[in-house]
Amino acid sequence: MSQLSQNMLVAVPLAPLAGAIIAGLFGKVVGRRGAHFFTILGVLISFILSAMVLKAVAVDGARFNATVYEWLVLGDLKMEVGFLIDGLSAMMMCVVTFVSLMVHIYTIGYMEEDPGYQRFFAYISLFTFSMLMLVMSNNMLQLFFGWEAVGLVSYLLIGFWYKKPTAIFANMKAFLVNRVGDFGFILGIGLLVAFAGSLNYTEIFAQADELSKLSFPGTDWMLLTVACICLFIGAMGKSAQFPLHVWLPDSMEGPTPISALIHAATMVTAGIFMVARMSPLFELSDTALNFVLVIGAITALFMGLLGIIQNDIKRVVAYSTLSQLGYMTVALGASAYSVAVFHLMTHAFFKALLFLAAGSVIIGMHHDQDIRNMGGLRKYMPITWITALLGSLALIGTPLFSGFYSKDSIILAVEASNLPGAGFATFAVVAGVFITAFYSFRMYFLVFHGKERFHDKPYPSPDDHGHHDEDHGHHEPHESPWVVTAPLLLLAVPSVVIGFMTIGPMLFGDFLKDAIFVNTDAHPAMKALAEGFHGAAAMALHGLQTAPFWLAVAGVATAYYFYMVKPEIPALLHRRLGFLVRIMENKYYMDWINEKIFAAGARLLGKGLWKGGDQGVIDGLLVNGSARVVGWTASLVRLVQSGYIYHYALVMIVGVFALVTWQLWPYLQSFLVR
Numbered sequence: 001m002s003q004l005s006q007n008m009l010v011a012v013p014l015a016p017l018a019g020a021i022i023a024g025l026f027g028k029v030v031g032r033r034g035a036h037f038f039t040i041l042g043v044l045i046s047f048i049l050s051a052m053v054l055k056a057v058a059v060d061g062a063r064f065n066a067t068v069y070e071w072l073v074l075g076d077l078k079m080e081v082g083f084l085i086d087g088l089s090a091m092m093m094c095v096v097t098f099v100s101l102m103v104h105i106y107t108i109g110y111m112e113e114d115p116g117y118q119r120f121f122a123y124i125s126l127f128t129f130s131m132l133m134l135v136m137s138n139n140m141l142q143l144f145f146g147w148e149a150v151g152l153v154s155y156l157l158i159g160f161w162y163k164k165p166t167a168i169f170a171n172m173k174a175f176l177v178n179r180v181g182d183f184g185f186i187l188g189i190g191l192l193v194a195f196a197g198s199l200n201y202t203e204i205f206a207q208a209d210e211l212s213k214l215s216f217p218g219t220d221w222m223l224l225t226v227a228c229i230c231l232f233i234g235a236m237g238k239s240a241q242f243p244l245h246v247w248l249p250d251s252m253e254g255p256t257p258i259s260a261l262i263h264a265a266t267m268v269t270a271g272i273f274m275v276a277r278m279s280p281l282f283e284l285s286d287t288a289l290n291f292v293l294v295i296g297a298i299t300a301l302f303m304g305l306l307g308i309i310q311n312d313i314k315r316v317v318a319y320s321t322l323s324q325l326g327y328m329t330v331a332l333g334a335s336a337y338s339v340a341v342f343h344l345m346t347h348a349f350f351k352a353l354l355f356l357a358a359g360s361v362i363i364g365m366h367h368d369q370d371i372r373n374m375g376g377l378r379k380y381m382p383i384t385w386i387t388a389l390l391g392s393l394a395l396i397g398t399p400l401f402s403g404f405y406s407k408d409s410i411i412l413a414v415e416a417s418n419l420p421g422a423g424f425a426t427f428a429v430v431a432g433v434f435i436t437a438f439y440s441f442r443m444y445f446l447v448f449h450g451k452e453r454f455h456d457k458p459y460p461s462p463d464d465h466g467h468h469d470e471d472h473g474h475h476e477p478h479e480s481p482w483v484v485t486a487p488l489l490l491l492a493v494p495s496v497v498i499g500f501m502t503i504g505p506m507l508f509g510d511f512l513k514d515a516i517f518v519n520t521d522a523h524p525a526m527k528a529l530a531e532g533f534h535g536a537a538a539m540a541l542h543g544l545q546t547a548p549f550w551l552a553v554a555g556v557a558t559a560y561y562f563y564m565v566k567p568e569i570p571a572l573l574h575r576r577l578g579f580l581v582r583i584m585e586n587k588y589y590m591d592w593i594n595e596k597i598f599a600a601g602a603r604l605l606g607k608g609l610w611k612g613g614d615q616g617v618i619d620g621l622l623v624n625g626s627a628r629v630v631g632w633t634a635s636l637v638r639l640v641q642s643g644y645i646y647h648y649a650l651v652m653i654v655g656v657f658a659l660v661t662w663q664l665w666p667y668l669q670s671f672l673v674r
Contacts, residue, residue, distance in 0.1 A: 004056055004064040008049055009083050012093060013132040015045040016100070020125035027118030035118035039125040040104045046132070047097035050090070057090040058511060065138055065202065076197055084138030084201060088341060088515035091506075092135040092273055095345055096266050098494075099352045100128040102487035103261045106356055109483035110257055110363065120160060124261060127153040131266045135273060140189045140199040143274065147185065147238065150267045151178045157262065158254040167253040174247035181237015181244050188230030191216075192281075195223060205280040205517075212284040228281055228288035232295075235271025239325050242299045246590050248322055249306075252314040256359030259314060263321050264351035269344045272328045276337040280517040283335065286419060289523070293333025293414075294421040297428035300326025302588065304432050307439035309584050311459070312369045313358045316443045320395065321351055323432060327410050330425050335523030336413035337516045342499075342506050343406035350394035350403055350495035353488060357388040360484050361447060364477040365454060371443055372459045376452035380477040385448050387488040392444050394495045396437040396552045399543040402499030405536065407433075409507060409529060411548055416528035433548045437555025445563045500536045508533055 019042030056062035064085040134146025159171030307319035331340035394403040
């Protein structure tokens with residue numbers, strides 16, 4: 001087995017970090033051209049090295065698991081920076097760096113006129129560094145560092161237009177919701193460290209069987225169940241699972257390139273990656289797996305439904321991301337970790353493609369994002385049209401496209417699961433196929449086909465992001481420049497072929513064998529998948545006869561009929577189903593619940609702590625109280641401070657007499673007794 005070079009691995013995250021430092025600290029010196037040159041160069045180096053690592057891992061069987069830098073030692077506990085390179089991390093490194101490279105190139109065109117050009121490049125390069133540190137880590141400390149770093153940089157990116165109130169609200173919301181999830185995450189890490197005595201993955205996994213026999217102190221709950229659920233709560237925040245999903249749709253307030261980077265390929269998949277990495281622990285707790293399965297099913301179904309009523313092009317794609325993350329989570333719950341990671345990879349390509357295509361449409365429409373103001377863009381934007389079509393076909397699971405292989409595998413895995421929540425999860429993922437096809441092609445038809453509505457704009461909106469133009473509504477749409485369309489074409493290729501090429505080694509080969517552990521006797525999903533798999537081509541042919549394929553066809557046909565043939569039907573349904581539409585338009589009132597109940601409760605608690613704790617106990621009792629005690633003591637002492645020397649002399653004589661008497665008292669006692 002060949003070994004990987006430590007220096008090469010260190011260079012993978014450090015190259016984007018160097019680009020971020022140059023663009024961020026020396027942006028004025030290097031200028032706009034220098035900022036994009038150095039950051040793109042850093043990410044390109046990182047991608048090339050990641051591809052070399054992937055080749056060494058997949059072809060030569062190379063592995064790496066070692067400490068790079070020891071930071072701190074507390075007794076037996078070592079805190080260090082280290083890398084674990086196997087099939088899982090090598091694949092993630094390539095996905096992160098390739099999508100990041102496409103986004104960097106795309107940004108040259110998209111942010112061309114933005115005054116924060118250098119700052120944006122610094123942020124996205126820093127984000128790439130953070131994500132690489134997360135996926136390459138071999139210990140909980142570095143995982144947590146990367147976890148928090150991607151959260152911090154996403155806060156900066158979502159609020160990039162910091163003079164825009166909605167962007168500031170969105171980035172604060174993302175930050176706070178992620179803190180809720182991260183609280184659970186750090187509790188899970190703390191439990192594992194407390195009972196395993198190590199932060200290192202390998203050392204923790206080696207003790208998994210012993211940990212499975214322990215109970216959570218003071219209860220009869222299994223320790224691993226509590227730890228795994230706490231870890232998954234962290235994933236619920238980062239990977240936007242119900243009910244911690246509320247931040248992701250609002251985060252569309254940031255520039256479109258970061259929507260592709262954060263919300264398609266990297267940050268939101270961190271939670272999926274983490275659970276897959278922790279598979280040796282999750283496999284030992286059916287309760288935790290069932291919790292993961294049900295949460296994923298709720299997210300997949302109910303977030304997909306919200307995509308149907310969205311009119312902002314980016315929000316349609318955002319709700320699609322939520323739904324697809326739910327699919328990945330369902331696969332994790334069914335113990336089909338490799339299928340979840342496979343869908344993570346295929347989804348990263350076609351969802352990044354769809355986000356960037358949406359951005360291209362926004363550029364062509366002069367920053368109007370309402371799909372009801374579009375139509376007929378196919379002839380004006382042919383490259384954007386064809387790439388968006390390919391991305392949509394991949395998303396809905398069309399046979400031979402990459403999304404088909406991963407999505408169908410998830411459905412088959414859930415059907416084979418024996419967990420209590422598997423029935424509901426099966427319904428959710430199968431129904432989700434129709435819903436996904438419907439909202440995807442609703443957007444596709446409204447944007448690229450039908451009547452051209454951009455001349456009269458039936459739904460006028462204020463100019464976005466400060467793009468003022470007198471003739472805003474009278475511009476013809478136009479194809480985007482090559483720096484925008486080239487990444488679309490490059491992302492379209494893996495969106496079509498990557499599933500066909502990699503399903504065999506990733507799901508049924510040795511590629512992930514030492515990265516993911518599955519107890520096939522207790523959780524038979526992967527065993528059932530392997531028995532039914534007879535090659536990628538056979539799977540695609542068989543896919544033409546399955547219920548999910550025909551549900552997808554029905555979804556596309558319904559969207560075409562509703563929005564191209566009989567557009568009055570959606571309007572009629574909107575009126576007839578007003579109550580349901582209101583619930584969906586208010587996003588199931590989750591924001592209302594968070595703001596009126598949880599936030600109001602937190603405000604009351606904060607007020608109580610402020611008035612009672614801070615003002616009453618700390619200021620009133622400890623600070624002012626101690627000052628009053630000192631003042632009272634001083635007023636008593638002041639009474640004996642007369643200023644007369646003979647008073648002080650008398651006190652000294654009495655004091656000396658008392659001291660001498662105290663010292664001589666034992667001798668006086670013995671003398672008197674005698």
